[in-house]
Amino acid sequence: MMSILESTDVDPETDDAAASGSPGVRSVEVGLSLLPLMLAAEAPMSLTALAQASGMAPPKVHRYMASLVRSGLVARDPASGGYDLGPMAVSIGLSALGRLDPESLGRDAIRTLAQRLDETALLAVFANRGATVVAVEAATHSVFMAVRVGSVLSATRSATGRAFLAFHDDPAVRLAAEKEIGRDDLASLIGDIRAAGIAWTRDELLEGISAVAAPVFDHDGRVIQVLTVLGSSPSFDVSPYGPAARAARAEAEAISRSLGFYR
Structure with missing residues (x-):
């Protein structure tokens, strides 16, 4: 044959x-x-x-x-x-x-984002009932940030937490978010994030700091990590289609594809 x-x-x-x-x-x-x-x-x-x-x-x-x-x-x-x-x-x-190591792929991605955009980038996973930072890549310029490895970020006030909130299916996290901002506002927030494929915040978690965050999915369509880029609000574009958002989304989608996820 x-x-x-x-x-x-x-x-x-x-x-x-x-x-x-x-x-x-x-x-x-x-x-x-x-x-x-x-x-x-x-x-x-x-x-x-x-x-x-x-x-x-x-x-x-x-x-x-x-x-x-x-x-x-x-x-x-x-x-x-x-x-x-x-x-x-x-x-x-x-x-x-x-043979794939998602965390290694995520670390490489935030390193690429930090170098390309010259902005601080974070890698987070969902642990301890929240978005937990596991790696940080700093920009060459100084950005004051009280976020470090091990920090658990707010589900509603951080871009990272919002990215998990919009795509994760943990009912306890959803319920806590509803109590914090209300069911209608939560539904609207999740709808906006899902439509754009990215989450964003301006001066919410930290005054003067803005961020965009893109979810990474595994082959079953589950969000397993989030790539976040943040910078100083006066110069940082949080538009879902701005340069930081496009770069973060592209890196997240590349990892997702390598993990077998196809929309």
Whole structure:
């Protein structure tokens, strides 16, 4: 039985990538590009659906599916005929997840943010019933801050806490937040944060300090850590689409993808 790499049943334009000036086998790249489509789907995909989503002709998709099924990366449902991720894809995913260290990724991300923006960056996890700081990367300029490793930040008055509050499902934290700011205000706050994908504060936790915070999700869609950037309010843009927010969101999304999370 021929493997994907050995198969001669490929279209000329998707064969060896040498034509594009880069090494590799183009047909493998095209075939593997079908896997994210199945990953994002909530159910097995039909050949027609895969063809429409990929922009390829159905016969072409069928040939790739045949090779991917033989490799174990794809499985075909005998009842519906739909295609889904196969046992080899599951094994690869679990193995990759087991080798990742989310905290190390988060530390690298806040280091990048601090260097790129020249602002202080924090990494926090949800522990002790709250947003707990586990790493701090300082900016080159001085910013007074009473937050340090081990600090547990307010769920409603800190950007970090708000990011967890909006995406975490701990009912005790939600109840405490409702008592603090009221149910209607909490619902409005959570709605705004979820819509923007980022939380922000200005002069709330500390006078003169503003911050933006982006959540990191694992493969099950659970928020496992938050990346926060903070700086002096007069010069710090807390807009959800400002430079700090965009940078924090991009780093958080990159970690989330590496952990297997796809929106």
